[in-house]
Amino acid sequence: GDPVPAVWSRNALVMVEEAERGRSMESVAWAQDTRSWGRKWEEERYPEGIKWKFLEHKGPVFAPPYEPLPENVKFYYDGKVMKLSTKAEEVATFFAKMLDHEYTTKEIFRKNFFKDWRKEMTSEEKSTITNLSKCDFTHMSQYFKAQSEARKQMSKEEKQKIKEENERLLKEYGYCVMDNHKERIANFKIEPPGLFRGRGNHPKMGMLKRRIMPEDIIINCSKDSKIPPPPPGHKWKEVRHDNKVTWLVSWTENIQGSIKYIMLNPSSRIKGEKDWQKYETARRLKKCVDKIRNQYREDWKSKEMKVRQRAVALYFIDKLALRAGNEKEEGETADTVGCCSLRVEHIKLHPELDGQEYVVEFDFLGKDSIRYYNKVPVEKRVFKNLQLFMENKQPEDDLFDRLNTSILNKHLQDLMEGLTAKVFRTYNASITLQQQLKELTNPDDNIPAKILSYNRANRAVAILCNHQRAPPKTFEKSMMNLQSKIDAKKEQLADARRELKSAKADAKVRRDEKSKKTVESKKKAVQRIEEQLMKLEVQATDREENKQIALGTSKLNYLDPRISVAWCKKWGIPIEKIYNKTQREKFAWAIDMAEEDYEF
DNA sequence: CCGACTACTTAGTATACCCAGG
DNA sequence: CCTGGGTATACTAAGTAGTCGG
DSSP: OOOOOTHHHHHHHHHHHHHHHOOSHHHHHHHHHHHHHHHHOOSOOOOTTOOOSOEEOOOOBOOOOOOOOOTTOOEEETTEEEOOOHHHHHHHHHHHHTTTSGGGGSHHHHHHHHHHHHHHSOHHHHHHOOOGGGEEOHHHHHHHHHHHHHHHTOOHHHHHHHHHHHHHHHHHHSEEEETTEEEEBSOOBOOOOEEOOOSSSOTTTTOEEOOOOGGGOEEEOOTTSOOOOOSTTOOOSEEEOOTTSOOSEEEEOTTTOOEEEEOBOTTSHHHHHHHHHHHHHHHHHHHHHHHHHHHHHHHTTOSOHHHHHHHHHHHHHHHHOOOOOOOOOTTTSOOOOOSTTOBGGGEEEEEEETTEEEEEEEEEEOGGGOEEEEEEEOOHHHHHHHHHHHTTOOTTSBSSTTOOHHHHHHHHHHHSTTOOHHHHHHHHHHHHHHHHHHHHOOTTSOHHHHHHHHHHHHHHHHHHTTOBOOOOTTHHHHHHHHHHHHHHHHHHHHHHHHHHHHHHHHHHHHOOHHHHHHHHHHHHHHHHHHHHHHHHHHHHHHHHHTTTBOOHHHHHHTSOHHHHHHHHHHHTOOGGGTSOHHHHHHTHHHHHHOOTTOOO
16 A cells, blocks of 8 residues: 655644744743654554544634624614613624525524524513514614724724734634644634524524533543633533544534534644545545446346345446435425435436436435436436336335435445445546546646646536535626636737737848847747737636536545646646645645556 | 434535735 | 735535444
């Protein structure tokens, strides 16, 4: 296999040096501690399930306390001014801040909000405020708009002050020490209270997300570390020392009752190693995917219904990169599905469609309520099986009634160690990128054209994984701007060509050095403008093709970064053209280890 | 096998920020 | 120097998948 990337152990030293250059006593102390821990052990492997041996951090940063509105900002009920209690006012401001958003017009949102708001009211408020439609938040809303406007208009000095305060916070709370590394924490700030905004048609939208207090917080750190003190006058819910998990802080959220965590940044050793491992698992799948494909094709003929369903579902997961589709609690979340949870109503069978045989039409809402719509020709056996699965069922019945993700994953585990449904998405995404890069990269292209090819390869993956985005609000406008830039450039080019022509004619007559030189410089100018024009045109194509497709998600989560690094090395593309700073930090391990001949 | 619980990855959108061009 | 538009980052919701106890 591949060697362990040196980047993590090297980073540890770099981080220590950086800390030592810091001015505050605090950071010097940290640096010294870090170094002594660094001596304790060098990058050793841990026994199964152990995630770390030493963990020290400063605890979370809590949301700023509520600041009551100034006296002159009024709330009106039924046309009359009403002074709200602090608690009721705070919740009202959450609604007022969202007044322009479509959410606040939705029936469920309003109902949930009003119900939770009433819980925060005094008994007098409760008896007065009985109808949300009679509540007038517009003055509050205007006040907040003015506030954010004022924030934009702040002087440079004021903005600088805020920036410095954020930096201070980051420096103090944004890092932890895990073993011999000083690591960046991903989300050290606790989520502030507000109104829950689910995606899609979420039954809980508008509910009050309550303020998290120290008493809700579980701290996880090692016994021999400096345990972070709770804010004065408060206590932690619990301090534990569990080195079988990677999180530093957790609390239970009140909307779904699920646990939220504070964890490390993707640049950290613990996340990076896991990421690397993920792609290694996908590469192991590459070695046996043919066998697995043959196997599930055989299983389409099985006598057992359960086996047939499993085999058809796996075919979808493999061919269409569908998600596994865990069961969800009905009524608790938006109604979305993945492969195993598909219902009869989500597919249509067309024995023939647009000249193709055996077409399956998919139409369902997947993760984040993003619509998956696709017409796919399938093999006859798959088609016949689907007909069988749908026999005597209602639209709302499960398509794969004998199957769930746990059954499927158990089966996959037998086919390959560590294989689960999601590995297929990773595998197919990465292999597609590699193939597309081979196919689309033209060795004679210049760098911008090669990058366009890269983006097209990336886009093929995003389409496969159905990574969509709302077209940016400014899309049309920015396209028009770009087009007028292109037009201007074309005119400039025409001018330059005319000038070149006349310079040539001039040189022919004069036949002197000076006019020859002029021709040369005019030639250069034409070339330069041609290049600029081509760059703009490439940009326009790229942007148009990207209108509704999000490239970021696949780049960050599905594409083995070593493929991209190798491609950059092979074609002499600076890595900065492909990965921004954050991405380079996350993929430091890959940048470190991949050579130009890397094969996924 | 099931449901509850837990830990972790993947996801789109809102907002902050920065820099090119007027 | 200012502005606006485009990119980077922050945010947090919504998935996957494992474990455990009955």
